[in-house]
Amino acid sequence: MSRRGIVRAEEAGQWELDGRPVACLLRRSSARRTLAMRVDGQGRVVVNLPLRAPVADVEAFLARHQGWLRDQLRRARAVFVWRVGRGLPFLGGSLGLTLASGTDGVRRDGDRLLVPDLDTASVSVPAWYRAEARVRLGGRLCAICRGISRVEPPWRLSDARTRWGSLSAQGVVSLNWRLVKAGQAEIDYVICHELAHLRQRNHSAAFWREVEALCPGHAPARARLRAMSRHYFEF
Numbered sequence: 122m123s124r125r126g127i128v129r130a131e132e133a134g135q136w137e138l139d140g141r142p143v144a145c146l147l148r149r150s151s152a153r154r155t156l157a158m159r160v161d162g163q164g165r166v167v168v169n170l171p172l173r174a175p176v177a178d179v180e181a182f183l184a185r186h187q188g189w190l191r192d193q194l195r196r197a198r199a200v201f202v203w204r205v206g207r208g209l210p211f212l213g214g215s216l217g218l219t220l221a222s223g224t225d226g227v228r229r230d231g232d233r234l235l236v237p238d239l240d241t242a243s244v245s246v247p248a249w250y251r252a253e254a255r256v257r258l259g260g261r262l263c264a265i266c267r268g269i270s271r272v273e274p275p276w277r278l279s280d281a282r283t284r285w286g287s288l289s290a291q292g293v294v295s296l297n298w299r300l301v302k303a304g305q306a307e308i309d310y311v312i313c314h315e316l317a318h319l320r321q322r323n324h325s326a327a328f329w330r331e332v333e334a335l336c337p338g339h340a341p342a343r344a345r346l347r348a349m350s351r352h353y354f355e356f
């Protein structure tokens with residue numbers, strides 16, 4: 122019972138759609154007169170309903186909106202599910218997503234990534250990755266350029282959906298923030314790949330010789346990155 126005298130009740134249930142079980146969460150409230158539903162970030166159907174609405178009403182409601190629900194669930198399954206214990210790739214290893222209510226923002230603790238809640242993880246965790254990427258990728262670019270006695274080009278973080286890096290016509294290097302999920306060798310390979318484009322604006326044999334000169338023995342790292350790309354681009 123809340124202070125305003127509104128009675129609430131929550132129950133988890135299951136429904137079936139096209140022969141597949143669908144997790145449901147029924148949120149009852151004495152303040153509600155109608156039914157409403159949405160699919161949350163964890164692929165659950167959340168139904169808000171009046172306190173004493175019979176379950177048959179809920180089932181009829183879900184059945185009436187099957188088409189919409191099918192569509193929403195398909196979309197939800199395609200997106201990354203943020204759940205406790207899930208391994209998040211980081212620097213070639215993995216961080217276990219951990220709930221730490223009361224913490225202020227996202228924080229790394231050894232091989233765990235602490236988040237204050239799961240509802241905002243889809244925003245707060247990528248933001249944490251971007252901050253890490255800015256420091257770590259920037260640091261590697263600087264170190265590699267110093268190592269080969271070259272002037273460090275301007276660079277920016279990118280959020281491209283499929284590319285790891287690119288070089289603009291103006292000579293600005295873009296590095297995908299998701300690259301910080303990969304190991305050091307993969308990070309170095311992508312940076313050297315873009316640096317090589319400063320001299321060879323193509324993927325000719327001369328370009329690959331340049332990559333090899335900057336990043337000797339890069340082939341395994343390149344293959345690893347290709348093999349892991351789908352995983353790294355999940356979020």
Ligand SMILES: [Zn+2]
Binds near residue numbers: 314318323324
């Ligand atoms: Zn290229």
